Amino acid sequence: MRLARLIYSTPFRIAVIITLMAIGAFLASAALAYMILRTDLDAARTRGVSELHYAIAQSYIEGGEDSLADSVHANILAAARKENVFRLLAPDGRVLATNVNGFDIPPGFSDVPARRLGIDRGVSYRILNSRVGDYELAVGSSNADIEIVRETIFKSFGWAAAGMILLSLAGGAYLAAKTQRRLDQMQRTFDEISLGHLGARLPIRNQKDDVDVLWRNVNAALDRLSHLVEGMRQVSNDIAHDLKTPLNRLRITIETALLHNEKGQPVTELLERAASESDHINETFAALLAIAQIEAGARKARFGMIDLRAILFDIADVYANVAEDAGDVLDYAMSDDAPVEVQGDRELVTQALANLIENAIRHCPPGSHINCSIEMRDGGVAVIVADDGPGIPADECEKVRERFYRLEKSRTTPGSGLGLSLVNAIAELHGGGLVLEDNRPGLSATLLFSRGADTAVAHTEE
Amino acid sequence: MRILLVEDDHQTADYIRNGFSQSGLACDVVDDGREAMLRAADEDFGVAVVDRMLPGLDGLSLVKSLRAAGVSTPVLFLTSIGGVDDRVEGLEAGGDDYLVKPFAFSELLARVNALLRRPAAIAEKSRLHVHDLEMDLIRRRVTRAGQDIDLQPKEFTLLETLMEHEGRVLTKTMLLERVWNFHFDPKTSVVETHISRLRSKIDKPFDAPLLHTVRNLGYSLHAPR
Numbered sequence: 001m002r003l004a005r006l007i008y009s010t011p012f013r014i015a016v017i018i019t020l021m022a023i024g025a026f027l028a029s030a031a032l033a034y035m036i037l038r039t040d041l042d043a044a045r046t047r048g049v050s051e052l053h054y055a056i057a058q059s060y061i062e063g064g065e066d067s068l069a070d071s072v073h074a075n076i077l078a079a080a081r082k083e084n085v086f087r088l089l090a091p092d093g094r095v096l097a098t099n100v101n102g103f104d105i106p107p108g109f110s111d112v113p114a115r116r117l118g119i120d121r122g123v124s125y126r127i128l129n130s131r132v133g134d135y136e137l138a139v140g141s142s143n144a145d146i147e148i149v150r151e152t153i154f155k156s157f158g159w160a161a162a163g164m165i166l167l168s169l170a171g172g173a174y175l176a177a178k179t180q181r182r183l184d185q186m187q188r189t190f191d192e193i194s195l196g197h198l199g200a201r202l203p204i205r206n207q208k209d210d211v212d213v214l215w216r217n218v219n220a221a222l223d224r225l226s227h228l229v230e231g232m233r234q235v236s237n238d239i240a241h242d243l244k245t246p247l248n249r250l251r252i253t254i255e256t257a258l259l260h261n262e263k264g265q266p267v268t269e270l271l272e273r274a275a276s277e278s279d280h281i282n283e284t285f286a287a288l289l290a291i292a293q294i295e296a297g298a299r300k301a302r303f304g305m306i307d308l309r310a311i312l313f314d315i316a317d318v319y320a321n322v323a324e325d326a327g328d329v330l331d332y333a334m335s336d337d338a339p340v341e342v343q344g345d346r347e348l349v350t351q352a353l354a355n356l357i358e359n360a361i362r363h364c365p366p367g368s369h370i371n372c373s374i375e376m377r378d379g380g381v382a383v384i385v386a387d388d389g390p391g392i393p394a395d396e397c398e399k400v401r402e403r404f405y406r407l408e409k410s411r412t413t414p415g416s417g418l419g420l421s422l423v424n425a426i427a428e429l430h431g432g433g434l435v436l437e438d439n440r441p442g443l444s445a446t447l448l449f450s451r452g453a454d455t456a457v458a459h460t461e462e
Numbered sequence: 463m464r465i466l467l468v469e470d471d472h473q474t475a476d477y478i479r480n481g482f483s484q485s486g487l488a489c490d491v492v493d494d495g496r497e498a499m500l501r502a503a504d505e506d507f508g509v510a511v512v513d514r515m516l517p518g519l520d521g522l523s524l525v526k527s528l529r530a531a532g533v534s535t536p537v538l539f540l541t542s543i544g545g546v547d548d549r550v551e552g553l554e555a556g557g558d559d560y561l562v563k564p565f566a567f568s569e570l571l572a573r574v575n576a577l578l579r580r581p582a583a584i585a586e587k588s589r590l591h592v593h594d595l596e597m598d599l600i601r602r603r604v605t606r607a608g609q610d611i612d613l614q615p616k617e618f619t620l621l622e623t624l625m626e627h628e629g630r631v632l633t634k635t636m637l638l639e640r641v642w643n644f645h646f647d648p649k650t651s652v653v654e655t656h657i658s659r660l661r662s663k664i665d666k667p668f669d670a671p672l673l674h675t676v677r678n679l680g681y682s683l684h685a686p687r
Contacts, residue, residue, distance in 0.1 A: 282564060286544055286562070289544070289545060293545050298546050298547050299546050302550065317614075318652060319650075325651070325658075347643070347645050351646045354646070358650045361650055
């Protein structure tokens with residue numbers, strides 16, 4: 001793994017950013033702690049100086065000048081390391097006691113750097129210079145304690161920060177390496193797909209992390225992609241293979257018309273036949289396209305709640321009349337009046353049902369009985385169109401859903417053999433399928449619709 | 463009333479324009495989407511027939527822009543594609559009707575005529591009448607020569623559609639779409655069956671036939687001429 005890729009990788013950058021943020025927060029809190037401490041210590045120092053000054057002044061009040069001088073001397077002795085400084089001036093300005101090099105100390109409170117007092121240290125003194133009687137007493141206290149605190153805080157901060165940086169770099173590098181491996185896996189899969197091996201999928205590791213979730217989604221998208229491509233391939237095949245014949249027929253008809261025309265014979269009928277052939281080709285092509293588009297999931301975005309009972313009711317109503325004119329009887333049965341709702345497309349479902357009913361009407365001889373019904377099934381709804389006509393031989397039940405498959409006996413009736421493929425495609429789009437069975441006698445065509453746990457609402461229970 | 467035809471295929475454009483002129487309809491042809499936009503917005507056309515595939519500005523965008531600009535000219539889309547989503551897309555873009563190529567010119571003519579005289583006024587009407595046939599839209603009742611006629615719901619809708627377009631030809635496809643909301647070609651005689659039932663209720667018992675079959679075209683409801 002190259003270093004450059006590592007450094008630019010997201011986990012590494014995230015680790016660095018988080019570390020920088022943590023260090024920043026740490027720095028801020030360290031600075032805050034320092035400032036609070038300093039303020040407190042400063043205040044304590046000021047108080048301390050005031051109290052010490054007062055205490056020394058008391059000795060003057062109690063014992064006069066000698067007592068004052070003694071007190072100052074004693075304090076100077078006690079402050080061996082010059083943590084406190086003192087200066088006592090007589091009324092005439094003579095220095096009576098001090099442990100610093102004298103200079104102008106301003107009256108009241110002041111902060112004086114140690115070097116100005118002749119002390120070779122990097123601290124400063126808070127000094128209170130005030131009159132005790134006619135004497136001038138200056139008492140000062142150093143801020144060495146604060147300096148120690150400051151050094152300690154920043155030294156520990158420095159070490160902690162260094163430790164954090166190392167840890168984050170190491171951790172970031174490790175995570176980056178791990179992620180990079182998974183990304184490489186992804187890259188390999190996509191390379192394969194670009195080469196045309198549409199079966200390649202990302203390996204799921206069942207770790208329930210968000211990468212797995214993402215990859216599941218990517219795999220699902222790849223499934224759809226290969227499904228779509230397969231569908232497109234099939235359409236091209238179908239068009240090439242099965243439209244050739246009608247196109248040839250059309251050509252022959254037109255050539256014949258040209259021939260007849262040369263001979264002065266009437267061509268109107270031939271031209272009409274040519275037009276009708278051409279229409280047939282267009283219909284077939286449109287149906288193929290519709291099937292492919294439905295299989296690819298077009299219209300799914302427009303799905304809404306539809307009531308299958310109402311749709312069947314409407315269609316059966318329309319076709320009852322048509323069936324009657326053909327000498328058949330069409331009726332429908334529902335368990336009750338409650339709506340049977342699923343997610344779907346009303347137009348497509350209408351077309352599918354109409355197709356099944358029309359098949360029954362066209363393939364059954366007069367006097368047949370066609371029955372439509374709705375049944376609730378496990379996890380779905382079944383809409384059934386059953387007739388007692390000639391039916392389909394059991395071994396052809398599966399094949400008849402394929403495109404262009406025509407039953408031998410129906411080759412002479414109009415139609416392109418795409419009807420049931422379209423119905424099947426519509427059913428699959430709705431999460432179900434088309435099942436053809438022997439109705440003993442006759443054909444039973446069942447359209448299955450899926451009922452997602454929360455999508456369909458059925459108020460009836462079987 | 464003039465028709466604006468937006469079509470870039472010259473053969474198709476000539477075919478359509480000649481057909482219109484033979485039926486007494488004036489037709490202006492434009493072969494580019496942007497030019498069509500300008501003309502449709504500027505001038506007042508009775509209907510615009512728009513091909514979806516156009517150079518410059520595609521038909522769908524053209525109509526969306528026109529609608530956004532407040533142009534309410536009825537629009538009929540022509541398309542070679544005819545996919546399952548296309549019709550709905552066209553209607554959502556602001557189109558009023560949709561026809562897939564290749565089509566019989568008579569189908570286009572019937573639909574254009576239906577759009578030219580849009581029964582906008584009828585939206586406010588509560589009754590329709592043709593000759594002595596009366597339809598009460600509110601009470602959903604039909605009478606002829608004073609006699610009550612009992613119709614099934616779809617028969618009522620079928621008759622209502624025919625009466626709204628009195629004198630004009632409605633093709634089978636148009637009736638399938640408007641009365642039954644079927645957007646496919648049935649292989650059985652849905653329209654014929656219901657027309658003949660309607661006829662037996664509103665025409666047979668009376669003297670003058672109102673419901674006419676126009677051969678190879680469709681149906682029309684009008685008083686005898």
